[in-house]
């Protein structure tokens with residue numbers, strides 16, 4: 001039995017894939033790959049396979065927010081795991097059009113909004129699971145974004161992925177150091193954000209690339225408890241309380 005697509009339908013899918021190009025997510029739509037020559041391989045499927053086990057197979061009825069959803073690969077996967085409401089936001093309208101097309105073709109219902117992470121408060125609700133994958137280092141204000149996610153949309157779990165560069169060990173840091181301490185800042189494993197003024201990998205939106213210690217410290221500082229580190233760049237966190245910041249007495 002021929003279960004393939006009618007040639008006319010296939011041609012119209014191909015045309016739409018081309019109209020919406022370039023794609024960052026390699027998705028298979030109507031048997032056609034959207035980004036077959038991706039520099040990271042079959043991306044993001046090859047990444048997802050390394051941390052998919054961190055989430056329960058069945059997330060029936062859970063509400064999910066995918067921040068920086070791009071063409072919707074992860075949002076669609078969440079629906080396939082049984083999630084109820086899945087909202088995807090992205091600042092780039094072309095990526096959202098890709099997500100709209102990919103989800104419609106897959107028969108999957110996503111709620112999509114063109115919105116920056118800095119505006120998540122406008123969603124006016126919290127979600128059981130927030131995905132924040134591949135966005136942190138694209139932001140000029142990464143800690144503000146984490147704070148806003150904590151305050152407005154994170155109901156329970158946060159799944160985070162960040163590009164990391166530099167040292168991969170996590171030092172024990174003390175609560176405080178004297179003003180005369182300089183050596184500390186020479187240590188490669190000190191939590192560090194590498195500021196990129198111009199471009200990294202040809203991309204002018206790579207702003208702050210953290211080392212591992214910095215990602216973990218920023219998550220804690222924004223009020224997220226790291227529960228699992230299933231893949232080098234990925235963390236599953238649970239929303240907790242924000243550490244109290246006590247102002248020092250005047251000198």
Ligand SMILES: C[S@@+](CC[C@H](N)C(=O)[O-])C[C@H]1O[C@@H](n2cnc3c(N)ncnc32)[C@H](O)[C@@H]1O
Nearest residue numbers: 044068070090091092095116117133134135138
């Ligand atoms: C490297 S892609 C990651 C896409 C997807 N989350 C993944 O992990 O495959 C970064 C995405 O974040 C989006 N983005 C960048 N800055 C954003 C912002 N301020 N608010 C929302 N989305 C943003 C980009 O448009 C892009 O779709």
